[in-house]
Amino acid sequence: MKTCITIITTCVTAALFAQSPHPHLHDRAIHFPDVSGYQTLVCDFHQHTVFSDGSVWPDIRVQEALRDSVDAISLTEHLEYQPHSADIPHPDRNRSYEIAEQRARPYDLLVIHGAEITRSMPPGHNNAIFIEDANKLQIPDSVEVFREANRQGAFVFWNHPNWMAQRRDGIATMTPTHEYLIEQDLLHGIEVANEMTYSDEALQIALDYDLAIIGTSDIHGLVDWQFNVSEGGHRPVTLVFAEARTPEAIKEALFAHRTVAWFNNTLIGREDVLVPLLESSIQVKSAEYIGITSIAEVTLMNDSDAEFMLLNRSDFTMHANAQVITLAPNTTTTIQVKTLDVLDSFDLSFEVLNAVTAPGTFPTVQIPVTVEE
Amino acid sequence: MKTCITIITTCVTAALFAQSPHPHLHDRAIHFPDVSGYQTLVCDFHQHTVFSDGSVWPDIRVQEALRDSVDAISLTEHLEYQPHSADIPHPDRNRSYEIAEQRARPYDLLVIHGAEITRSMPPGHNNAIFIEDANKLQIPDSVEVFREANRQGAFVFWNHPNWMAQRRDGIATMTPTHEYLIEQDLLHGIEVANEMTYSDEALQIALDYDLAIIGTSDIHGLVDWQFNVSEGGHRPVTLVFAEARTPEAIKEALFAHRTVAWFNNTLIGREDVLVPLLESSIQVKSAEYIGITSIAEVTLMNDSDAEFMLLNRSDFTMHANAQVITLAPNTTTTIQVKTLDVLDSFDLSFEVLNAVTAPGTFPTVQIPVTVEE
Amino acid sequence: MKTCITIITTCVTAALFAQSPHPHLHDRAIHFPDVSGYQTLVCDFHQHTVFSDGSVWPDIRVQEALRDSVDAISLTEHLEYQPHSADIPHPDRNRSYEIAEQRARPYDLLVIHGAEITRSMPPGHNNAIFIEDANKLQIPDSVEVFREANRQGAFVFWNHPNWMAQRRDGIATMTPTHEYLIEQDLLHGIEVANEMTYSDEALQIALDYDLAIIGTSDIHGLVDWQFNVSEGGHRPVTLVFAEARTPEAIKEALFAHRTVAWFNNTLIGREDVLVPLLESSIQVKSAEYIGITSIAEVTLMNDSDAEFMLLNRSDFTMHANAQVITLAPNTTTTIQVKTLDVLDSFDLSFEVLNAVTAPGTFPTVQIPVTVEE
């Protein structure tokens, strides 16, 4: 029977990887380029398994992350909400983390220890990640639990402040409790994107109260189904700009607010963090004038998964586009710029309509073009 | 907190269905037409969840079945192999069935109570379905457990007799134990297709020993990944030709051997069951002669998910095809038949190369064509 | 040999239509909805064949139009540029029209008689359509030819004023000649979109000088290749809002400036003409509040080929989108509007970023929403 066990385990792993090679596996990998000085890490810090109210064993979360090319995940089981307790009466709240961490070991996937503090509003639901012991977070007092998480060195963020089950109007709203937690440095981030929702009001809170901008899948079922991956959809994630691909570096970056949320083809972030990402993502590959004309053909490489919608704010009009230019992901697009005179170099300037730095505010990228002789 | 629970449950269900509508959801539905006198039911009688060595909660199996348009499922947890027992120490072996049955209730999905008797070879692994109480099957004696299953009225089939963990050569081979079980009418079927494998030798055993022909997914992970569903793959299933869409009618059909296994675009079945399915699947939509010629244009409807490969065995040659004609699934294909004279009616005859009635034997379909005037 | 001819002709027609059914033929049909009081007709008034410098016989232009669901075409051969004259020395400049008109007769396709007056700049190239006799337009004087065209009742428009072969900087620029022609009512329209190019400056000229806004393919080779039709591209056309589907009604609409150019997923037109088209294209299918929330789920139908990029200018923020919403063509999209209170009705307001009413100016649509009870 011992042999049998080993073989079965082998078969399951093989099944998930070798026996059913997905020809377009790479297509779903979430990709954004590094920015100067930092690695761009794809992180999903809010997920559930059967160890709270999710529908999968932790190994599926590991497989999903590998398929999506996610760098770091956190399985943040509800501490106070355990609908499967009749079947999984286990009292150890670190179990989900332990299983995932062990399953992730053969791969290059970081598993961050986390938990979801699940309260009525305020303070609502909050995730503590980079914790040491989830069991110790089982504290009834809604402020004390934050203190314990911080004692463990946690980064703590406010989950779905726009959640309709706790906010009937879907409007993220600051509360005295949250103000107190922020004042005490017990709360450090806020989800502006959670599962299928985005919140302009949460973004404004992040900016007003100096919180890290976070996007997460909050997945309970299957990532493939929830985000329609086979049709090109993607889960919300937080892009973290870290000095290294380590848990420590991610944590440092989170506390330094070097994050961008990636939700439904939209990038949400502080201007000083988001603009460098955009400028890394959109690069000039070549530029030359057509024949004897003063029309420059400029080939732009979009080295990212975003389909960019660019509103022309340059001094020049275009020869093959009206005001808006679309850059398909992970490929080049050639535009024709009417520069009036033949120039050695010039600047392109675009408002990026699928990026947000504040409610109703789009970032602008400057793209210097040097013409080939 | 009670309100919270209700709302969360609602949200998860919504997530799986309403919030993420898959635009091609219908594409993955497994479809074969009814045959005269019977409904063609799509059944997958071999699946696992976290309640044995699978990686999902039973609700995912229900969702997968609904997405695949499966009519009946059975969650056949290993009775003797419980790798998650550290976390799920539950002694009730009916639990997986109960959860699935409750989750399936709002939909039109049949859940058949089953369990996998998991032994070394012989008798290897065997599934008992239509059981009353899985707990009572925890009997060490390898024959006694079959008797108990039969006492409960079970239909019992031999799983993956070609499994390389128990047969290094992958060759399904009859054993005295199985001969005894069959003789005693304790074993009624055999898997000719299991997960990623097919066995010619298992098919021969089915024919020689008068066993029902079964195909199953034996899914442990996710159906979508294992069978590459987004690229057009499908799980192996058993097509059951039943008098009604009820558990009783399915059971009757299984004991009567009215089954066809559907595996990797191949239909495997007894000739008297398979040929009617093929003839229901391929129907003449129209036939007329081109102008003043004796070349008949015949439009065939393939009302099934199979991509048929037909080898022409008619008396006539074709005008737009060589010997082999491919009929894409769920659509019409027009062929041109050179009938030499202008006829009122004629017969087409094709060997169906992606169908098997015995090792190395393809069924032949006769298609009577009446020409429109 | 006579029989042979008939049969060959039949075969060719069959080949183009019946024998090679394109399964996605409908996908390439250019579709926009009618607007109140008018039929929306898809027109391409600038095309070439072997009868000037094109590479196809006129029948191919008819087939392309049928495949693209174009309502009216004009084959506007260069009067003065005849590179195939060594092989086609025919002096009758009406020939291209005659062949196309005869080939179009069995179908519901309008062929408008036209010709391209091909001069150096000024006046550059200009198309005269709705002419009676192209031969009579062979007049050396660059103003006299316009007078003759007008004498025949023609609608005349300025072709590609941005053409780099005549404007090295690609900037459409008014000339005294054109001012004179307009003043004399001899020139009535201007191409803002031609083949692969768009011109903001041409649009400004149209507005400043009260000219009809025109978009054309100016096709010389194959529409399928030039505009990458199999990958979803489309030829530039002029949408004409006509009182009937007749040449007369099209002519009336052109003189009345009821046109929108459709180029590379961008709609270009006068605000009073374009906004009604947008409001016909985007319609509310359903609207209801989610449970007990004040979040309204609104399903919008995009009944057009445009992939709309909408910038939210409503009083409300969205629950599942940031500022920009994309409406895929010919399908519905559901958005979630946070209306703060539960309302009986409210207005949505969007700036349409892939539509242009003047250089740098996007039209705004108001969409009244009535909530279902």
Added chain:
Amino acid sequence: MKTCITIITTCVTAALFAQSPHPHLHDRAIHFPDVSGYQTLVCDFHQHTVFSDGSVWPDIRVQEALRDSVDAISLTEHLEYQPHSADIPHPDRNRSYEIAEQRARPYDLLVIHGAEITRSMPPGHNNAIFIEDANKLQIPDSVEVFREANRQGAFVFWNHPNWMAQRRDGIATMTPTHEYLIEQDLLHGIEVANEMTYSDEALQIALDYDLAIIGTSDIHGLVDWQFNVSEGGHRPVTLVFAEARTPEAIKEALFAHRTVAWFNNTLIGREDVLVPLLESSIQVKSAEYIGITSIAEVTLMNDSDAEFMLLNRSDFTMHANAQVITLAPNTTTTIQVKTLDVLDSFDLSFEVLNAVTAPGTFPTVQIPVTVEE
């Protein structure tokens, strides 16, 4: 005006190539591997333009060939059928060739001088290629014209002997005239595949009378439409196995009957020519046993555009397939072979169902497998 002409010409060429890059251009390239000692050249020796009853200028045929990666084309205008003579009264029957040859010069495309001798049956239509002067083939006598073609060194083949306009039953039938032409060595090949049709009877004639096996598009309209290229279709061609990529080498190969017709995913050829092509197309990439089993995992590379349908004739059964294995084009497929014992090497044997060597006869390929240690 001279400048204008140059610029227009440049623009048209650019339009066909540079300005509209087809992202999947390579997908339509017709590809088959070389076979030992020969280059595999893709040839289409039967095409029409406006210079007889086609609908395009010769430059389109050049562009189509470049897009399809065809190595050699012949524009075989009807000598006796000139439906465009009212517009193209040109008496020089070499004109079509001259234009194409000039247009092909910048590219690596061979243009073979040819013409179609267009008679009633017998001898029906016949193509003479590698001619010197088409004008000299305007000879009323139906045998004399063959003599003249041969005097010029032509390779002559019988076109569509199954053409329903000349054979109401679509059955290619030998005639005394053809027997005489063959006897006199004036006729050297026969089309077994023409446009949308295939003829088993023509193949039998090729074998019985020792004629080269030819497949052609006989295109009159557009290749893209006729053969549904954007949906994966391809034009019929003749694969010629030549010692060099030159007209001379192609002619030598034709006379030596080293050809295979490629029609609608079917390869038609003499066994001694076809089997080497199949064995070049299907190659073993790797082979190793799975763990401690005697099941060998064999990865086959299909280095061709054919989707092969293989019927297993090996001594072994398969672990993941029934009798028929499909090899998708231009990719690898892994099969699992149950070799009973662990072997150092073994042979696979497949009947290739989408290949034909004689009516109703499929070739068999032997694939030697050496197992990696």
